[in-house]
Amino acid sequence: MLHTMKPHPAPEDLIPKIAGGERAALAQLFEAESGRLLAIAQRILRRRDLAEEAIQEVFLSVWRNAGSYDRSKGTARGWLTVMTRNRALNMLRDGARIDYKDGETLAELGDRTADVRAAFDALSARDALRHCLEALDASKREAVLLCYVTGLNHGEAAATMNVPLGTIKSWVRRGVVALQECLA
Amino acid sequence: MTPQDREQIGEYVLGLLEDSQAQAFEARLANEPELATAVAKLQAQLETLDDTAGELPAGPALWQRIADRLDGPNAEQAQPALNRSANDNHWTRRLGMAASIVIALAVGYLTGTHLTTSRQPVMIAVLLSEDGSEPGAIVEAYADDTIRLVPFDLTARPADRVYQVWTLPDPETGPVSMGIFDDPATLSLSGPDLPPPEPGQLYEITLEPSGGSPTGRPTGPILVKGFAKMPL
Structure with a gap:
């Protein structure tokens, strides 16, 4: 090689x-x-x-x-x-x-939270992004990460987190605004 | 930068905007450098999250499939970018138009719609196929930077392509995207903030990669094109 x-x-x-x-x-x-x-x-x-x-x-x-x-x-x-x-x-x-088969979809959705945690844990402690994600409420952080890391849409993220659609939309919006302010 | 802008930047970067919202937002990005910079900044900041996915060995078979397509049946589309950088030529060459068809269609079409719509377009363009023989769509351009598009004969798109509508307000500005769509149907598109449409202004529809031209300029084949005329 x-x-x-x-x-x-x-x-x-x-x-x-x-x-x-x-x-x-x-x-x-x-x-x-x-x-x-x-x-x-x-x-x-x-x-x-x-x-x-x-x-x-x-x-x-x-x-x-x-x-x-x-x-x-x-x-x-x-x-x-x-x-x-x-x-x-x-x-x-x-x-x-x-x-995807039906059963497979549910299983895959279950995996998504684990993927998100793994991604977050893999961020370097010195990464400003990690610091700013840590500053968010846990629910907003998970909502933002589910959408970014695993590509879920609002509806899929709502199903995964078991909250109403409007709640997810609001968490994501406030999460991304806070993130941009923190990273500025 | 308003708080709503920050929300939209975030939702855009997270891939959460609906198609129509994303198109409208991209039209703004083309015209608002500050907004485009903020998008690029957030994308770069989030990239360390992408890096946490690690690496998967891609293998020679995948490269072979790509290499095979570099000069495969889609050779025209697969040519390297620089050879095609004279895209702007599309806007000035081969513009021979069957003017009588344009006017006849425009007048006939207008007469038909007078009864059903009170909103009057400032300009109308009949878009013809590349050889100028077959009308493929009508564009009604309004003073508020929106257009109403009535397609009736568009080449079927491959699954990984979308239709993108362009106009050329003037040669200095260059071609500007009015939006993208998947399914030919009568639809309204909202373009960026432009001067009012002028007689002779060019409109065209090209095939572009999913999500629209990655360059902000037409890159794919032109399906139909035509010049704006003022309705009588």
Whole structure:
């Protein structure tokens, strides 16, 4: 595995080459970033095949749209992360394409709270985000994390937390506003 | 930045806005740099949560599927971005229009709707297929930056594409998104804050990736396009 001994080039340096049509640069970006992006997509979509489909679309989109990446507006990894999240969320919301069995859906929903706790626990103690999430009421924190980390919508988050829809909406709204104020 | 803006920024970044709300919000993002900066900031701040998902080995088979599609049957769409960066050319070339069809349709259409709607469009555009032969949709543009879109013959979209409506207020501004939709049906779209629509202003519908063009400019094939005319 000689190639793993070389550090990966920065995604920011690969993207202009991809925009110029260099397929090898896209392959390098895939090698460096696909593992992380696949994990993000799978945490939202739950199914490996769907997560792979999302990643496939993301890299095709990078191939087509690399010229639109603007370094001054954020990191390339951030750009890839947002694209991956959006693709996975779109697939999730487009429910017809996701064929979970009934029992499976309930089991998966049960898992979501555990996923959220694991994500929160994995945040570094020095991370300002962790500090600001800790400052929220537990219910608001869980509502925000269920939606962000596992991609639940308001209704699914309400079912998971066993509270009315309006309560979830209000928790999420107040949670995200408080979070932005804390992170400012 | 109002408290409502903060709520919307948060709900947008969490992926919680309904399609129509998200479209309206994205239209604002295109025009309000401060709002766009706040969205980008929150996205970057939340990214450490994404990083907690870890890594899953992707494997060569997945890369092979991607590589196979780079110049597969969708080669035109899969070309690298720079080769297609002259998208703006779409707006100025191949604009030969069957003017008589446009006017006949616009007049006939208007006569038909006078009785049912009291709200009067400022401009009307009949959008024709690329070869200018087949009308595909009508756009009624109102003074308040909304349009009413009446599609009647649009190419079926692939499952991973959406229709996106664009207008070109002027060449300096460039193409501006009026919104995206999944199913061809009469619908109202609310665009960003623009000058009142002018005669000759271009409207077009392209196919874009789900969620709309990632660049904020048309990237996909043009299905139909046409110039605005003032109703008589």
